[in-house]
Amino acid sequence: MxxxxxxxxxxxxxxxxxxxxxxEMMKVAIQEGITVIAATxxxxxxxxxxxxxxxxxxxxxxxxxxxxxxxxxxxxxxQEIRINGQFEEDYDNEKIVTVGGNTQYVLVxxxxxxxxxxxxxxxYDIQLKNLRPIIVHPERNSEIIKNPEKLMQFIExxxxxQVTAASITGCFGKKIQKFSFKxxxxxxxxxxxxxxxxxxxxxxxxxxxxxxxxxxxxxxxVESLLTNAQHILxxxxxxxxxxxxxxxxxxxxxxxxxx
Numbered sequence: 001m002x003x004x005x006x007x008x009x010x011x012x013x014x015x016x017x018x019x020x021x022x023x024e025m026m027k028v029a030i031q032e033g034i035t036v037i038a039a040t041x042x043x044x045x046x047x048x049x050x051x052x053x054x055x056x057x058x059x060x061x062x063x064x065x066x067x068x069x070x071x072x073x074x075x076x077x078x079q080e081i082r083i084n085g086q087f088e089e090d091y092d093n094e095k096i097v098t099v100g101g102n103t104q105y106v107l108v109x110x111x112x113x114x115x116x117x118x119x120x121x122x123x124y125d126i127q128l129k130n131l132r133p134i135i136v137h138p139e140r141n142s143e144i145i146k147n148p149e150k151l152m153q154f155i156e157x158x159x160x161x162q163v164t165a166a167s168i169t170g171c172f173g174k175k176i177q178k179f180s181f182k183x184x185x186x187x188x189x190x191x192x193x194x195x196x197x198x199x200x201x202x203x204x205x206x207x208x209x210x211x212x213x214x215x216x217x218x219x220x221x222v223e224s225l226l227t228n229a230q231h232i233l234x235x236x237x238x239x240x241x242x243x244x245x246x247x248x249x250x251x252x253x254x255x256x257x258x259x
Contacts, residue, residue: 001033001206002229004099005080005107005136005162005193008039009058013048015041015197023065026073028199032207036233038099040078040107044086051095055079059101076233077101080136082109083116088125098131103235107162108133114143115150120157127158134160134232137195139167139180148183152243155188160232160240162191165209166202184217188243190228 006029007015008022016022029037039059041050055077062075079097081087090096099105106126110119123133135154138144138161144151155161163180170177183189192213194204213222228238 001210001226002036002038002233003029003034003194003196003204003206004038004078004134004191004229004232005040005164005195006037006204007041007080007195007197007202008037008062008075009041009050009055012050012054012058013042019065021198022062023069024199025196026062026066026071026075029194029196029204030071030073032194032204034194034204034206035072036074036076038076038078038233040080040099042109043079043081043096044084044090045080045082045109050079051090052077052079052097053094055097056101078107080107080109082111083119083122085118085122087122088129091129091131099134100233100235103232104130105132105134105160105232105235107136108159109136110138110141110144112141115141120153123154123157123159132158132160132238134162134191136162136193137164137167139163139176139183140172145175145179148179148186148188148246151183151188152186152245155240155243160190160228160238161188162193163189164195165192165205166195168192168209168212169205171205181216182246184213186244186246187241190225190238190240191232192225193229 010016010022042048059077078099167180196204
C-alpha cells in the first residue's frame with residue numbers, strides 16, 4: 001500500500017519531534033500494510049516553511065534509518081503546500097517538491113475555514129506548469145462542507161481529491177465521517193492517505209479505513225483508490241470520473257454504482 005501524505009520527518013512541523021518517533025511511526029506503518037510513504041511536511045501554512053532541498057536531505061536520512069533497521073519500507077519526498085500567492089514563484093525557484101520528487105502531482109492544502117477566491121485561478125496556473133493539484137483533506141474544510149459544489153468545480157477543472165483515512169474511520173467526528181462518505185458517493189474522491197502525524201492522536205488508520213470502505217462500497221472501489229496512489233507515484237495519468245452534484249443527489253437519492 002502507498003501512503004501519499006504523511007508527516008514523518010522529525011522536527012520540521014507538527015509531526016514527530018525526534019528520529020526515534022519517526023522510527024516508531026515507520027514500524028506502525030508496516031503493520032498497517034504500507035510499503036511506501038511520501039514524507040510531506042507542511043509548507044507555507046503560516047507556521048512552517050519546508051523547502052525542496054531540505055526535504056530531500058531529510059528523506060535521504062530517513063531511508064538511511066530504514067536501511068539500518070532493515071525495514072521493508074521506502075520513503076519518498078513530498079510536501080503539503082498551503083495554497084498561497086507565491087506558489088508559482090516557489091516552483092520556479094525549485095522550492096516545491098512534487099509527490100515522489102519527480103512527478104507532475106503536488107499536494108495542495110486549503111485553509112480549514114474557507115476557500116480563497118484565487119483558488120480557481122491558482123489551480124489553473126499550476127496546471128499550465130504541467131502540474132496536477134491534489135487537494136488534501138477537503139472534507140475538513142468548513143466552506144466545502146457547506147458548499148461542496150466548489151470542490152466539484154475544482155475536480156471538473158482537473159484537480160484530484162485526497163480524503164484522510166482517519167476521517168473515514170470517524171476519528172475527526174461523525175460529521176466529517178458522514179461528509180467523507182457523501183464525497184465518495186458523489187465520485188469526488190480519488191485517493192485516501194493517512195496524513196499521519198504520530199502513532200497516537202493522529203495515527204495512520206489506513207487499515208481500518210480500507211476495511212470500512214470495502215464493507216460499504218466493495219473491494220473494487222478500494223482497489224481503485226489504492227491503484228490511483230500507485231499510479232500517481234509512478235507519474236501515470238489518473239483520470240477521475242466526473243463528480244455528481246451533491247444537491248441533485250440530495251433531491252433524488254441517487255447513489256453511484258462502482259464497477
